[in-house]
Every structure is written in structure tokens, then in C-alpha cells.
Amino acid sequence: MVSIGFFIYFAFAIVVLSLLVVTRKNPVHSVLWMLLLFFHIAGLYLFLNAEFMAAIQVIVYAGGILVLFLFVVLLMNLREELSIGKYTTFGPTGFTFALGLFVVVSMSLSSFIAAPPGKYSIDLIKQETHIKALGKLLYTEFIYPFEVASLILLVAMIGAIVLAKRRLKS
Amino acid sequence: MAVPLSWYMLLSLAVFSIGVFGFLSRRNIIIMLMSIELMLNGVNINLIALSHYIQDLRGQILAFFVIAVAAAEAAIGLAIVIAMFRNRATAHVDEIKEMQG
Numbered sequence: 095m096v097s098i099g100f101f102i103y104f105a106f107a108i109v110v111l112s113l114l115v116v117t118r119k120n121p122v123h124s125v126l127w128m129l130l131l132f133f134h135i136a137g138l139y140l141f142l143n144a145e146f147m148a149a150i151q152v153i154v155y156a157g158g159i160l161v162l163f164l165f166v167v168l169l170m171n172l173r174e175e176l177s178i179g180k181y182t183t184f185g186p187t188g189f190t191f192a193l194g195l196f197v198v199v200s201m202s203l204s205s206f207i208a209a210p211p212g213k214y215s216i217d218l219i220k221q222e223t224h225i226k227a228l229g230k231l232l233y234t235e236f237i238y239p240f241e242v243a244s245l246i247l248l249v250a251m252i253g254a255i256v257l258a259k260r261r262l263k264s
Numbered sequence: 265m266a267v268p269l270s271w272y273m274l275l276s277l278a279v280f281s282i283g284v285f286g287f288l289s290r291r292n293i294i295i296m297l298m299s300i301e302l303m304l305n306g307v308n309i310n311l312i313a314l315s316h317y318i319q320d321l322r323g324q325i326l327a328f329f330v331i332a333v334a335a336a337e338a339a340i341g342l343a344i345v346i347a348m349f350r351n352r353a354t355a356h357v358d359e360i361k362e363m364q365g
Contacts, residue, residue, distance in 0.1 A: 101267045105275045112279050112302055116286030121294055128298060135305055142272075142316040147308075147324055154331055159301065159338045166342045167294055170355050181289045182358050188288025196281040203273055212320030219321075228321055228328075236325050243332040250336030257343035260350075 097141075104138045119180050121167045125160060132156045143216060146225050272313035279306035291356045293348070297341045304334045 111131040118124045132155045139148035219227050232240055279302060286299030308327045315323025349355055 098267055101271065105271070108275065109278050109282070112282040115302060116282055116290065116295065116299055121292060124295055124298060128301075131302075132305075135309065138309065139312055142312050144312050144316065144324055147312055147327060150328070150331060151308075154335055155301075155305075159335055162338055162342055163294065163298060166345055169346070169349065170294070171353075175292065175355075178291075178356075180291055180295075182291045185289040188285050191288060192281045192285035195284055196277060199277050200274060203270055203277070206270070206273070208269065208314075209318050209320075211318055212322075214321045215319050228324060231321050232325055232328070239325075239329060243329055246333060246336050250339045254339040254343040257340070258346045 100141060101138075104134055104141065107134045108138070117180075119176060120172065121170065121175065122164070122172070125164050125167055128163075129156055129160055132160065143219065144224070146228055269313060269317045272317075273310060276306045276310035276313070279303075279309065291358060293345055293355050293357050294342075296357065297338065297345070300341075301334060301338065304330055 108131060111127050111134060114127040115124050115131060118127065132151060136148040136151040136156075139145075139151060214227060283299045283301075283303035283306060286302065287296050290296055290299065308330055311323040311327040311330070315321060315327075345355060348360065352360065354360065
């Protein structure tokens with residue numbers, strides 16, 4: 095019963111905070127609501143016995159990505175931003191599309207059949223500790239995707255530098 | 265009494281739909297990038313909930329890669345925003361029509 099109460103609180107907070115993120119006019123407010131949203135999502139991950147993912151969520155999203163967003167938001171002209179409308183002419187179309195997506199996919203949820211349970215039961219993870227089990231899987235079975243992820247991050251780093259640097263005068 | 269899996273899926277679907285709405289309708293390109301992050305977070309909730317209920321850690325590995333790709337995407341997207349802001353001094357998608365779209 096307690097777990098259901100916790101889930102309802104987290105789900106309600108997450109939905110309300112995501113709505114606040116996409117509807118606030120001031121981008122700084124959006125970023126700050128998103129910070130709170132990421133902490134709630136990390137709490138939900140703790141609830142799902144995924145401690146490492148909760149830590150990564152806080153460190154990478156709240157500590158890295160959001161700070162990057164905040165820096166770029168502060169470069170913008172906020173006064174002009176607050177004086178004009180926040181939605182483009184596609185606003186109603188986007189709302190209809192998102193609502194249609196929600197309704198159609200939620201109708202198909204009832205016919206979802208879960209796969210048979212795998213070997214990583216809660217007892218096994220508790221016995222082996224979560225990070226150790228995750229690391230073993232990541233460095234054996236998923237070693238090639240892991241290397242590709244490092245390559246993606248390298249490309250992103252070089253791309254960001256090339257795109258954002260001032261053009262050299264020749 | 266445990267929380268049923270379908271509640272988690274419904275929650276992740278709601279977050280994803282809100283992200284789709286924000287991406288399609290907002291004028292500010294930074295909020296559009298934030299909506300993409302919202303969509304990726306919705307997918308992550310789904311992956312981690314499934315990995316808990318199916319008792320397989322692969323969902324969490326996949327969520328790990330999604331987070332890595334999200335970080336790369338945010339860096340590139342914000343670099344594009346800065347380059348655009350330098351050239352056009354705007355961050356609104358409806359004022360950009362260089363490519364005649």
C-alpha cells in the first residue's frame with residue numbers, strides 16, 4: 095500500500111513537472127522545473143531497484159546536461175523572449191498529434207504481454223550488488239556497443255567545438 | 265501489493281507525449297531540445313521499469329546508452345543553437361527560413 099502511495103506521488107509530480115517544463119514562457123523557469131523533474135525521475139529509479147541508474151540520472155542529466163542548457167539560455171535575449179507568444183502556428187496541430195499518440199498507444203497497452211522472467215532476480219542482484227552485475231554485463235556482452243558509445247561522445251565533443259567556435263579570419 | 269507494470273508504461277507514455285507536444289508546438293529552439301530530453305527520459309522510465317519487472321538487466325544497459333546519446337545530442341544541439349544565434353541573433357524556429365522549408 096505504501097509503495098502504491100509513493101508511486102502515485104512520483105507519477106503525479108513527474109507529469110505535472112513535465113507539463114510545466116513545456117508550457118512555461120521563461121526558459122530559465124523551464125530549466126529549473128526540469129531540474130526538479132530529473133530528481134523525481136531518479137527517485138522513481140530508486141524505487142525500481144536501479145540505484146546506479148538513479149545516480150547516473152542525477153550526475154549526467156542534472157549535473158551535466160541541464161547546466162549546459164542553463165548556460166545557453168542565459169546567452170539569449172530574455173526580454174524579447176517574454177514579449178512574444180510561446181507557441182508557433184503549429185501549436186494546435188502539435189497538441190492534437192500528442193493527444194492522439196497518447197490515446198492510441200495507451201489503448202494498445204492492455205494487449206501487452208511481458209517476456210518470461212530472466213535470471214537477474216532481485217535476490218541475485220542483492221547478492222552480487224547492482225553495480226557489479228551491471229558492470230559485468232556491460233564489459234562482456236555489451237563491450238562493442240560500449241566502445242561505439244565512447245566514439246559517439248568523441249564525435250559530439252569535436253562537433254560541438256567545430257560548430258560553436260568563432261570562424262577564423264583568413 | 266506491488267505497482268503493476270502497466271502504470272509505469274502509462275507514465276512513460278505520458279511523459280513521451282508531453283515531450284512530443286512541446287517539440288511540435290514551442291517556438292523557442294532551446295525548449296524544443298529540452299522536449300527531446302523529456303522524450304528520452306520517458307523511454308528510459310519504460311526501459312528501467314521493464315528491466316525490473318522482466319528481471320533482466322539489459323534494459324538498464326540500454327537506458328545507459330540512451331543517456332550517453334542524450335548527452336551527445338544535447339552538446340551538438342546547443343552548439344547548433346549558438347552558431348545560429350551568432351549568425352541570425354534569433355532562437356525562434358519560425359524566423360529561420362534559409363533552407364526555404
